Amino acid sequence: MDTSQMFSLKGRSALITGGSRGIGRMIAEGFLRQGARVYISARKAEACDATAKELSAIGHCVSLPGDVSTLEGVQQLVAALQQHEQTLDILVNNAGAAWGAPYDEFPESGWDKVVDLNLKAPFFLTQALTPMLRAAATDHLAKVIHIASIDGVSVNPQETYSYAASKAGLIHLTRRMALKLAPERIAVSAIAPGAFASTMNKDARDHADEVSRRIPLGRIGTPEDMAGAAIFLASRAGDYVVGSTLIVDGGVTWARG
Template sequence: MIDPAQMFSINGRVALVTGASSGIGRMIATGLAACGARVYACARTAARLEATVAEIRQETSGDVIALPGDVSTVAGIEALVAELSKSEKQVDILVNNAGTICEAPIDEYPEEGWDNVLSLNLKSCFFLTQKLLPMMRAGATAERPSTVINIGSVGALRIGPKETYAYAAAKAGLHHLSKSMAKRLAPENITINSIAPGFFPSDMTQITSDEMHDMLIQMVPRRRVGQPLDLAGLAVFLASPAASYMTGTVIPVEGGMSL
């Protein structure tokens, strides 16, 4: 029998969201908290993170905890997991969202920028998931799996107008990494899916002029930029019982940009 009250419920679930102080991470953390999850919001800059967490609490009356940390290195990931394990025995939802970007002409593209993007946008997603596996296995069942949501990009589905080579490569790699890990972890009741957002307001996607805004809108068949509900709703769905049979998928949320 279908229970509508439980179909999309994430009430009481424990979530960790990286890159949560702004943009997409903030949108998803807010949505999860509003729907009853206990959300650990992670970002590098503690003061900014604390301010964001205070705002989310006020907006949602939800259970949101600031957990500053740097996931760009394995040492930073291990420290973050150790700190989280002091408060929780299991993690039900992991959102790998932390990311960065480097834009430069192909003849001048820097090695440091390349390495920074690949480390944060791709490597960190693997190793944070790896280090959290004991906590994700702890509460996972066939009926209620633990879930990993990796934030990819429409930039991995179509070639955009900017020279962001490492970003596109990392996000395309993340989509495929998600599939590889999903196949391995499905028998252990852990699902892994990717969201491929289009243009959502964030620190990495600032609109600097009305002309740029109009040009961008013309690229989107839906004729608007993404809004918080567009991502929050999908994240809640993927973390809910309704999506327990979904794994290894890449879901575009981009208003038709990749068509």
């Protein structure tokens, strides 16, 4: 058994949505350090371009701005990627949104925006990129990694109804898609992050000490924690993980009961 290349992504191509900041950026940097060619997408072109420029100091990183919440945006992103790559080894569906409002006032806009981006986009982007993933799956598996949330596994006390539902749906969608695509040598899995500092998780970013008190491990997640989980699933090391969701949260899911 040769384990020296087990976690290597050398020569692999990867597309990460929501890659300009937060968890997406953590994964992008990790993939670059393992030798992958990385393409990051985000709705805000300026931020996406700036992050790609910074990460290019590590390796091959290209900005492909776009909005994957619509089918038109999905097709535009696929076309942009095809200008650079004929095949795709790794797709990370990370772009996401959240919305909180009291139950009696929760708006339809807060439902549609979140569910379209968190649940619909991963399905239709993967569907559109399946020919490129299939073409990459030669002497190795192609990988699809959905970024879910522990809020899809256990209940968060906050009133984020559409977010929780969309992430629970994504975890089950991961299982269904995995069964369909595994015979085509495309392994689908997911990560359910806990508290990581990001624009979406402002509590973890701005009140890390307070949040850490609710986490059994006593701290919020670091870029290394997220990169390590994603590298495991994307590399040869994670080839036998099919349809499962890896919880990366310092134990908080089980502390919630």
